[in-house]
Amino acid sequence: MKLFYAPEGRLRLTMEDRSHLDVVPAWAAPRTHPDRYLSLLDSKGKEILMLERLEDAGADNVEVLRQELRRRYLYSQVRRVNAVRMEFGATYWSVETDRGHRDFVTQSLQENAQWIDEEFLLLIDVEGNHYQVKPVSALDPDSLRRLRSVV
Amino acid sequence: MQTASLTPGGASAPEIPLIDVTSDLDEDGLYGVRRLVVTATEVTVSTPTGVPTCRIALSDIAKARHDPLVSGGRMIVTLKNGVIIPVVNYSLAVSEKFSEVARGIEQLSQGEELSIDMHDELKRCPKCDRLLPEKDGPCPVCVNRSKTLWRIFGFLKPYSRATTMLVAGSVCTTALNLIPPYIQKQLVDGFTSKSLETSGLLQWMALWLGLALAGSGLQIFNGRLMTYLATHISKDLRASTYRAIEYLSMKYFDRKPVGAIASRVTQDTDRVWHFLVDGFPFFITNSLMALGVIGFLFSIDAVLAAAILVPIPFILLISVRYWKPISNMFFKVSQRMARLHMQLNESLSGIRVVKAFVSEDREFKRFDERNKAWQQAAMQADQKWYTAFGMMTFAASLGALINWTVGGMFVLQGRLTLGEFIMVNSLLIMVYGPMQWFAQVNNWFSRAMAGAERIFEVMDMTPESNRELERTLDIRGDVTFDAVRFGYDKSNPVLKNMSFDVKAGEMIGFVGRSGAGKSSTINLICRFYEPDGGRILVDGVPLNEINIANYRSQIGIVLQEPFLFNGTIAENIAYGKPDASLEEIMVAARAANAHDFIVSKPDGYDSIVGERGVQLSGGEKQRISIARAILHNPRILILDEATSSVDVETERQIQEAIGRLVEGRTTFAIAHRLSTLRNANRLIVLERGEIVEMGTHEELMQRRGVFCNLVETQRAVTEIIGVGN
Numbered sequence: 077m078k079l080f081y082a083p084e085g086r087l088r089l090t091m092e093d094r095s096h097l098d099v100v101p102a103w104a105a106p107r108t109h110p111d112r113y114l115s116l117l118d119s120k121g122k123e124i125l126m127l128e129r130l131e132d133a134g135a136d137n138v139e140v141l142r143q144e145l146r147r148r149y150l151y152s153q154v155r156r157v158n159a160v161r162m163e164f165g166a167t168y169w170s171v172e173t174d175r176g177h178r179d180f181v182t183q184s185l186q187e188n189a190q191w192i193d194e195e196f197l198l199l200i201d202v203e204g205n206h207y208q209v210k211p212v213s214a215l216d217p218d219s220l221r222r223l224r225s226v227v
Numbered sequence: 228m229q230t231a232s233l234t235p236g237g238a239s240a241p242e243i244p245l246i247d248v249t250s251d252l253d254e255d256g257l258y259g260v261r262r263l264v265v266t267a268t269e270v271t272v273s274t275p276t277g278v279p280t281c282r283i284a285l286s287d288i289a290k291a292r293h294d295p296l297v298s299g300g301r302m303i304v305t306l307k308n309g310v311i312i313p314v315v316n317y318s319l320a321v322s323e324k325f326s327e328v329a330r331g332i333e334q335l336s337q338g339e340e341l342s343i344d345m346h347d348e349l350k351r352c353p354k355c356d357r358l359l360p361e362k363d364g365p366c367p368v369c370v371n372r373s374k375t376l377w378r379i380f381g382f383l384k385p386y387s388r389a390t391t392m393l394v395a396g397s398v399c400t401t402a403l404n405l406i407p408p409y410i411q412k413q414l415v416d417g418f419t420s421k422s423l424e425t426s427g428l429l430q431w432m433a434l435w436l437g438l439a440l441a442g443s444g445l446q447i448f449n450g451r452l453m454t455y456l457a458t459h460i461s462k463d464l465r466a467s468t469y470r471a472i473e474y475l476s477m478k479y480f481d482r483k484p485v486g487a488i489a490s491r492v493t494q495d496t497d498r499v500w501h502f503l504v505d506g507f508p509f510f511i512t513n514s515l516m517a518l519g520v521i522g523f524l525f526s527i528d529a530v531l532a533a534a535i536l537v538p539i540p541f542i543l544l545i546s547v548r549y550w551k552p553i554s555n556m557f558f559k560v561s562q563r564m565a566r567l568h569m570q571l572n573e574s575l576s577g578i579r580v581v582k583a584f585v586s587e588d589r590e591f592k593r594f595d596e597r598n599k600a601w602q603q604a605a606m607q608a609d610q611k612w613y614t615a616f617g618m619m620t621f622a623a624s625l626g627a628l629i630n631w632t633v634g635g636m637f638v639l640q641g642r643l644t645l646g647e648f649i650m651v652n653s654l655l656i657m658v659y660g661p662m663q664w665f666a667q668v669n670n671w672f673s674r675a676m677a678g679a680e681r682i683f684e685v686m687d688m689t690p691e692s693n694r695e696l697e698r699t700l701d702i703r704g705d706v707t708f709d710a711v712r713f714g715y716d717k718s719n720p721v722l723k724n725m726s727f728d729v730k731a732g733e734m735i736g737f738v739g740r741s742g743a744g745k746s747s748t749i750n751l752i753c754r755f756y757e758p759d760g761g762r763i764l765v766d767g768v769p770l771n772e773i774n775i776a777n778y779r780s781q782i783g784i785v786l787q788e789p790f791l792f793n794g795t796i797a798e799n800i801a802y803g804k805p806d807a808s809l810e811e812i813m814v815a816a817r818a819a820n821a822h823d824f825i826v827s828k829p830d831g832y833d834s835i836v837g838e839r840g841v842q843l844s845g846g847e848k849q850r851i852s853i854a855r856a857i858l859h860n861p862r863i864l865i866l867d868e869a870t871s872s873v874d875v876e877t878e879r880q881i882q883e884a885i886g887r888l889v890e891g892r893t894t895f896a897i898a899h900r901l902s903t904l905r906n907a908n909r910l911i912v913l914e915r916g917e918i919v920e921m922g923t924h925e926e927l928m929q930r931r932g933v934f935c936n937l938v939e940t941q942r943a944v945t946e947i948i949g950v951g952n
Contacts, residue, residue, distance in 0.1 A: 085303075085313045146256055150299035150318055162555055168358060176258035181358035185562065202358075203319045206298045226555060 077125075079137040087144050089116060089124060096124055101145055107192050114141070152178065154199070154209045157219035160226050167226055169199070173207065180205065189227045197227065242266035245341055246331050248324060250317035252299065254280060261315050263302075263325075265332055270304070272315050281314050288336035293326035302329050320350070375679050379499060382460050389456055396449040397512045403442045405519055408653035410435050416646030457504035464496040468682050474690035477755040481715060491685055495678035502675030510668050513661040520654045527647055534633045535655060538625040542662050545622065549615035556608035563601040570597050623659040630655055691775055698768075699777040702862040704731030704893035705766050706752065712760035713751060720759070721747045723916045729909075731766075734894040736907035738934060743913040745897045749865050752895060753782060765863075783861030785888075789852035793837035796825055799851055800832075803859030811858060818887045819854035820880040821847070846877035853884045864889060866896040910934065 077091045079099070089099040096118045104113035104126070114127045127133050133141055152173035159170040167182045180201040182188045188200040195211040209215070215223065246265035253259035253274075261280065263272045270288070272281040283304060290305040291314075299318040302325055305311050317325050331343040351358055352366035359366055383390045410431050417423025469492050480488070524532035574581055574590045581590050630652055637643035706729040714720040722744045729735055737745040750756050751763060754775055763770045770778070783803070791799050800815060801807040809832065816822040816832075824847055828834040834841050836851075843851070856864060866885065886906065898904050905924055912920035912927070912934045919933050927934040 083310055086311050147296070147301070147316070149297045150252070150256060150316075151297065152258075162551075162558075163357075173258070175252075175256060178258050179358060185558075201320075204298070205319045225552070227559075 077134065077137065079133065079140045081140070087140070091124075099124070101141055101148065103145075103149070106149070107196070107198075114145075150175075151206045151208055154207050154215075156216065157222045160222045162226050169201075169207075171207065178207075180207070185227055191227075197223075242268065245335065246328055246343075248321070248328055250315050250325065251320055252316040252318055254316065256316060263315055263328065265328070265335065267335070270314065270332055281312070283312065283314070285332070285336045288332060291329040291332040291336070293322065293329045295322070300325065304332070375676050375683065378683060379503065379675075379679050382463055383456075383503070385463075386456055386459060389452055393449060393452050393456065393508065394511070396445055396452065397508055398515060400442065400445050400449065401512060401516045401519060403438055403445065404516065404657065405523065405654075406438055407435060408650040410438075411653060412644075412646035412650035414646070415649045416644050419645050453504055453508065457500060460503055461496065461500040464499055464682065465492055468492050468496055468685060471686040471688070471690070474694060475685070475688055476691045476757075477750070478715075479688070491681055495681045498675050498678035499682065502671060506668065506671045506675065509661075517658055517661070520658050524651060524654060527651060528637065528643060531630070531633055531637060531643070531651065534629050535626055535651070536658075537629065538622045539658070539662060541625075542619055542622045542659075545615060545618050549611070553608065553612055553615060556604065556611060560601065560604045560608050563597065563604045567594070567597045567601050570594055623662070626655055626659050627652070694775055696772065696774040698773055700766065700768055700773050702778070702781045703766050704733075704862050705729065705764075706863065706893060707764040707767075708748075708761070709764065710761035711751065711758045711763060713747060713756065713758045715747075715756075721916050722751070722758075724761070725916070725918060726761075727911060727918065727921065729893060729895075731893055732891055733909065734889050734896065734907045736904035736910045737895065737897045737913060738904065738910050738937065739913035740937075742915075744916040745913060746867070747916075748913070749867065749895060749897065752863070753784065753865065754778060781862045782865065783856035783859045783863070783892075784865045785849070785852050785856050785867065785885075787867045789848040791836045791843070791848060791851065794835065795830075795833045796828075796836055796851060797832040799836060800854045800858055802855055807858055812854075815854040815858035816851075818857050819850045819884040821850035821854050821884075824850075844877075846874070846881065849881055850884060853881070853888055857888050862892060864892045864894040866894060866898075912937075 077089060079087065079089050082088050086097055087099045087101075089096045098119035100117045100119075100121075102115045102117055103110070104115055112129060114130060114133075116124045116127070118124050130138055130141060152175045154171045154173050156172040157169070158172065159168075161168045162185075167185055168179070169182065170179050171177075180199075180203075182199055182201050190198045190200070192198055195213060197209040197212050199207040199209065201207070209223065212220070212223070244264045244266055246263070248263050250261045250263065251258060253261060260275050261272050262275070263270065265271075265285075268285055270281075270283045270285065271279055273279045283306070287306045287308075288304055289307045292303055292305075294301050294303045294313075299316065300322040301316045302314040303311060304314050315325070327343045331341055334341055334343070349359060355366065357366055414423065414428065414431055417427065472488060472492065521532070521536070524535065570593055574594065581587060630648075634643060634648045634651055638645055638648050708725050708727050711722055711725045712720055713722040725744075725748070737748060739745055747756075751758055754770060757771070765773070765778070780803075792802065797809065797812050798805075800812050804811075812832065813822060816825055825832055825834070828841065836843055866889075889906075894907075896904065896907060904910060907924070909921060909923060910927055911918055912932075914933060920927055920930065922930070928938065
């Protein structure tokens with residue numbers, strides 16, 4: 077199999093004699109099995125094949141896949157918590173993520189701060205954007221203290 | 228990679244931007260600012276420093292669309308030569324806006340007039356720059372307090388007499404409370420100087436008794452008055468909020484989860500009335516009291532008064548310092564409790580599955596974990612609270628210590644009489660008592676204001692249009708769709724340019740795969756939504772000129788999953804005609820083939836159904852729902868796949884009932900089972916929001932097009948299932 081952008085900006089998967097345009101990579105269980113079980117869907121949403129590991133795609137294709145995944149999954153990983161303030165039921169966050177600095181606000185932490193497991197906290201802001209804190213214990217002590225003060 | 232300079236001449240003369248928006252992600256998916264500008268000739272995306280990352284001539288564009296990604300999206304443009312170009316990335320924060328922009332670009336590229344909703348949503352509070360919890364919503368920190376406050380007090384208006392009496396009563400209570408310390412002073416000074424005689428003592432005591440009686444009477448009176456006001460205002464607030472919500476358009480209900488809407492009716496109104504009946508009187512009474520007492524103290528001895536009041540700033544400080552973390556902690560406790568509740572609810576309602584999979588131990592473990600988590604949080608919160616409370620108590624007792632030290636010295640020096648000293652001591656308690664709560668008043672107040680703001684927002688929202696229109700119509704039943712365009716989210720049209728004519732009394736079947744636009748068409752006929760373009764006419768009259776309540780009262784709906792309200796079967800059948808007699812109800816039930824199973828229930832028509840009532844099978848619910856529609860006697864009837872997942876005999880009965888129901892009414896039916904649509908006069912076949920075929924069952928079968936294909940696929944599937952059995 078071969079994955080490449082052709083024409084530009086459109087992911088194409090060629091396998092033996094067949095070629096699929098506008099291929100969409102989709103994680104089967106991104107929260108519990110990150111980096112495993114990647115489904116490749118055709119433009120109609122039908123699965124072409126499933127990769128158990130990214131590397132199974134072959135060295136040439138992995139980079140293309142990573143690029144496409146990064147573009148498709150706009151989650152961000154929280155690296156540092158600069159400030160958290162809870163006021164009147166809304167929580168105001170200022171964080172550093174793998175995508176850069178971000179300020180956001182979450183409402184009702186009861187629904188929008190979800191512990192996926194002991195080490196994985198998912199924050200969902202008022203617009204529905206996802207911010208992952210994982211692993212929680214890897215945060216620096218200050219960030220951890222700020223985080224613990226609200227969740 | 229995304230730089231595509233396709234304008235023939237390169238840079239064009241500066242033009243007026245028709246669309247000018249900013250995204251929050253750069254080409255590499257990092258948070259950054261990209262500005263997208265559309266002029267009459269081209270689309271340009273550039274960095275904050277003005278470096279273009281993408282530039283496309285409008286004349287080259289064939290299509291522009293929003294490509295939804297996980298937690299964001301990107302805009303994709305298809306050029307006329309087939310090349311597809313990703314233009315700009317954005318997070319969910321602005322995706323709605325960009326999907327509008329995509330539509331706008333498409334309109335412009337096709338030479339149409341630009342008609343998109345580019346209303347700029349407010350994300351940050353213009354005053355304090357805080358992010359807003361809801362776009363365009365109120366900032367909880369700086370809502371216009373005085374205006375909102377004034378409006379809240381508007382709810383007191385019908386009770387102005389009671390309110391005035393309450394305020395007057397509170398002032399009197401304050402004044403009465405100040406007198407006993409004065410009596411104490413008179414008595415003690417009388418004792419020490421031996422100038423008081425028994426008769427004088429008794430006179431003072433009689434006065435004190437009178438005051439105590441009057442004070443208690445006033446307290447009872449105030450309490451009763453307060454309760455009267457509290458319950459009435461609470462009731463009024465909830466009623467007006469609910470009423471406002473009821474009349475909002477379906478779009479509002481699509482956007483907001485039911486829980487969030489319900490909390491406006493219950494929690495937000497609660498916050499407001501708590502403030503009105505607890506917070507506000509508390510604040511007024513205690514402020515008056517504090518001011519009165521402090522003034523009194525200074526009039527006795529300024530130095531002593533100043534000394535006594537020294538700990539007060541400390542109390543306020545402790546209160547301010549601890550309030551935030553403690554309230555956060557209590558918030559966490561309620562959060563944990565809610566999680567425990569959720570777990571309990573889930574495992575109990577799924578108890579059958581729990582037992583079947585022998586997972587009692589696992590469920591108990593999960594329950595226990597959450598239970599422990601609650602215990603931890605509750606313990607920490609309460610312990611912290613007691614610590615803060617202890618510190619405040621200490622600061623308050625300092626007041627007494629200072630009084631005994633400084634005041635005591637003054638008594639020894641003869642600067643103060645013993646009576647005055649006793650009076651000061653009594654007054655002291657009155658200042659220190661409410662002081663520890665004062666720091667919270669602001670917070671209390673702000674919460675109430677935010678709640679009120681949310682309530683008023685709903686009340687101020689435009690209700691469904693045409694509720695006020697006076698034009699009514701006795702519907703005959705002709706329905707016309709004239710180039711109707713519609714989408715729940717405007718950038719993503721579900722119905723495109725749909726036109727058809729239906730004569731009164733005709734039965735129309737909508738056919739198509741799920742997502743083809745069948746339900747959306749029905750929603751438009753019911754006027755749950757407004758079309759984005761085109762017109763819908765009933766008997767030649769545009770729908771938006773008819774009073775909506777009048778129109779809907781002539782429409783009947785039999786839904787896929789019939790909704791039964793808590794109540795008797797008879798009440799449910801008569802939902803559209805509450806004054807119907809039992810005879811009428813029975814006639815309808817017989818016509819719906821529902822009578823027999825109803826009377827065989829122990830309570831017959833009086834059987835309670837709904838959440839806590841008797842269990843009805845799917846087929847029974849459907850027939851009750853059909854009876855409801857028959858009794859309602861609508862001119863236009865909507866059938867949303869009334870026969871699904873029932874046995875053959877039940878289906879026959881339902882079909883028979885429907886046959887009676889549709890007679891003489893314009894009927895629109897959706898059914899996945901194509902055979903059930905045989906009775907339809909005409910079928911409309913939909914595909915991706917467009918009509919692809921229209922005609923009778925026979926005509927369509929002969930045409931051997933989309934419909935025929937669907938029928939044959941379904942037949943094949945049925946046969947396979949048949950063999951499998």
